[in-house]
Amino acid sequence: MTPKVAIVTYSMYGHIDALAVSIKAGIEEAGGKAVHYRVRETLPEGVLELMHAPPKPDLPLITPDELAKFDAFLLGIPARHGSMPAQWKAFWDSTGKLWQSGGLWGKYAGIFVSSGGLGGGQESTVISTLSTLVHHGIIYVPLGYKTSFAIQANVDIVRGGSPWGAGTFAGAGGSRKPNEQELELAKIQGSSFYLTIENVTF
Numbered sequence: 001m002t003p004k005v006a007i008v009t010y011s012m013y014g015h016i017d018a019l020a021v022s023i024k025a026g027i028e029e030a031g032g033k034a035v036h037y038r039v040r041e042t043l044p045e046g047v048l049e050l051m052h053a054p055p056k057p058d059l060p061l062i063t064p065d066e067l068a069k070f071d072a073f074l075l076g077i078p079a080r081h082g083s084m085p086a087q088w089k090a091f092w093d094s095t096g097k098l099w100q101s102g103g104l105w106g107k108y109a110g111i112f113v114s115s116g117g118l119g120g121g122q123e124s125t126v127i128s129t130l131s132t133l134v135h136h137g138i139i140y141v142p143l144g145y146k147t148s149f150a151i152q153a154n155v156d157i158v159r160g161g162s163p164w165g166a167g168t169f170a171g172a173g174g175s176r177k178p179n180e181q182e183l184e185l186a187k188i189q190g191s192s193f194y195l196t197i198e199n200v201t202f
């Protein structure tokens with residue numbers, strides 16, 4: 001049966017959501033389909049205004065019950081002090097029933113990230129999220145190098161992402177946009193992820 005894939009993101013300024021578009025294109029290129037959800041905002045309106053956050057995109061909100069309907073997930077996570085933001089943590093903290101029942105056990109997940117800058121914790125954001133996956137029994141699918149060696153080996157261009165997953169840099173003040181290499185890496189992650197899970201029996 002064709003695996004059901006959800007792309008789930010939290011994105012304050014749109015960088016993660018821009019990568020999500022490429023991730024989805026990659027999944028579709030590989031013959032799959034994905035539904036894009038967003039994680040519920042937890043900050044008050046006034047704080048979001050002070051942070052110059054734009055209005056949220058028109059995406060369905062993820063809930064634990066909705067997540068459990070999918071076989072595999074691609075999780076878009078912007079760095080906060082080198083790990084996941086409180087909005088993502090609040091979502092995972094609401095999955096106690098699924099954790100107890102093993103409702104996500106044996107499903108698959110890949111992770112893509114964004115950070116302000118180089119050394120800002122792209123890899124640590126993925127690695128620290130693995131603890132959540134492990135406790136749920138979710139199988140982590142890395143990007144690796146095989147399908148994106150040329151992009152990852154090129155150190156002449158400033159680029160986010162790593163074998164842990166695609167990534168982009170927002171820059172100081174968030175004004176930088178994902179570049180061609182970052183969007184391509186995200187697309188490759190989408191297609192590689194789908195090709196990894198397409199023959200798994202769920």
Ligand SMILES: Cc1cc2nc3c(=O)[nH]c(=O)nc-3n(C[C@H](O)[C@H](O)[C@H](O)COP(=O)(O)O)c2cc1C
Pocket residue numbers: 010011012013014015016017078079080081082083114115116117118119120121170174
């Ligand atoms: C409270 C806070 C903590 C942050 N911590 C980090 C960090 O540890 N490293 C980093 O490079 N950027 C950090 N940033 C910048 C965000 O990672 C950046 O705004 C985000 O990746 C942009 O993605 P988005 O547009 O999808 O929200 C932080 C931003 C905020 C508001």
